Amino acid sequence: MGDGSVAPRLGNMKALLGIVAGAGASYGIYKLISGGSFKRGKKSVTTSESPGVRSSQPGEVTLQRGSLLAKVSGLDVVCPRPDVASADIIHQSPSNLEPQHLKMLLSCLQTSNNSSDRCRILLTLGNAAAFTVNQNLIREFEGIHIIAGFLSDPAAEVRVQTLNALNNLCMNIPNQEQIKVYVPQVLELIEMSPVNSDLQLGALRLLTNLSVTDKHQHLLKESITLLLSLLVVSNEALQVQTLKVLVNLSSNPDMMDDIVQAQAPASVVLLFDARTASPVLLRLLTFAGNLKAWRPSAQVADELRRTQDCLFRVMLDESSQLHSRLVQLLSHPDGEIQSQVARILT
Template sequence: MDLRNSRGSLIRGGLLGLAVGAGVCYCVYRATSRKKRNEGAEEAGLKGEIIQKEHEDRLCSTSWGEAQIATPEQAPILDDNIFSSTRQKDSSCLQQGMNFPASPDGLEANHIQSLIYLLESMEDPLIQEQALITLGNSAAFSINQDIIRNLGGLSVIGSMLSVPADNIKEKALNALNNLSMNIKNQEELKRYITKICEETSSSPLNSELQLAGLRFLTNMSVTNDYHYMMSSSIPCFLYLLLDGDERTQTQVLKVLVNLSANPAMTDHLLSARAPFLLSLFDGCTNKEVLLRVLVFATNLAQHMNKESAIASQHSEDSIFAMIWGNSTQCTQKLASLLHHQDAEVKNQVAKLIML
């Protein structure tokens, strides 16, 4: 029994050391590279938060599209030791110390392989959480995204969504979020969209778990490829827009804006029930929320065939009825917003009025 405890302590110590080396330096990387990322990102109405420059053109190609990278909030405890890189099940191999690179971009395939093995084979929640944090941090680098995929890590991380503990699912979603910045990864990660939509719907309102799910869906909705898999969740997204706090409203609007940029989604969105929507067209609405609501409406107006939309059967509380069915009220609200103190809001209102 003492031997088991000793081995468990050694494994935990090694893993915590790995997590810190990657986690702390990742935060430094984020701070120093943010300016460079923003300068390189293509303007598309609302700038997407994208880490890998080589994916920006592909992921920002959708009109008004947004992408968001997840940043794990926990900074692990510093420890210079790390477990062995072998995948052998002999626990003595896991006790061997090694010098681990200080930055997550210095991770080698054998380090990542060991993390995936621990995540796959250990049921200790502490190990699972730290492994997910470190894998998520390392996935901020495109080379590691490919390594994780090639080592079968996407399915291992995805399996953590079935763990009952919310903190484990949240860290898994953060890791999948960063991994979803890779086009080849998205092709595999699409299998989790339906499950994550359901998880987002059933999670406690405004929880970190719910926000993590929305961030993943934001990245997966930057291109049009997987919008059809989210169409049935539009009522859930609108519920979160109604009852969520400002953080949740902002995040769910990023998904809705991306969906509205796809002409194929226009009818799905116009027919959705949202009797509250016009109330957000107000100068008292949070600026980030207001701006995205206006972009959402602008996208729909750009893609909408007004004659066919009017001829279609829309309920009295549908998005179409709320905006275009209440033309007088909508016009009054937009006219008032032309005097908004924020220039971006005024410009977006002008674009909507001109359509």
């Protein structure tokens, strides 16, 4: 692609942003940029009551009413082949985006002054990052640091899309080495955002992927109290996501000392109740099972008993209500919950 063709196309990226919404639309950008051309003059798209919208120029494609291209007013598009319908564009995969298109999106992200545009670009990059080849390319283009820079964007919806994009990029192990430096900022978003917000959910999803292996779990050892506190005030979706992180951390014996010493709200044990949603309760029981499998020395246990409000006293000490609550759950109607409780008690 020569310099003469890139400049006008970059100049029209703002118009493209109107159609960047979802996985199919991101491929639409690829098709429009690589196969079509944008005319300098702005022309109107004539809409009639007939089944399609036809271009006034001979040889151009007929657009279906309600299709993606028909809705883009003011954008003069010449499709590469008359037999390619707009429906084919919106159903294509973002895995077909080529390296130069990812570069263009990252460049536009850095220069955009419009929060809606930034959201659409981040959404497209996030969808593209669901594919390994794009995960690697975005890293090689320094895209992770560019994207992560928007964790502090003033618009909440931009921060949400940033977290979603980083979450997909985090599925790639080499990418985690770059993403891990933003853990303090992600934790701050959880702490400062409204409870049950999309920001908290997106941040927890990212931490879940980052904590699947034990390599980066130590970065979260200071956040146990935050996670436990969130657990008792959030809705079901956030509770499930919080517990996914806690289960990951508690699966690592090297993290157990930090977990049991963390300050914990006494009301955590109240969640071990038949009225708690089953997806939450199952993960709570997994977390409790991991804690119960930990065997401290008598000296360590005595020290923990003297630590006020720590998780050990709330859930593992002899004075804890957890045991009696687990016994009550043996009669839970869900057989899987019964089995988990039985394993913990034996």
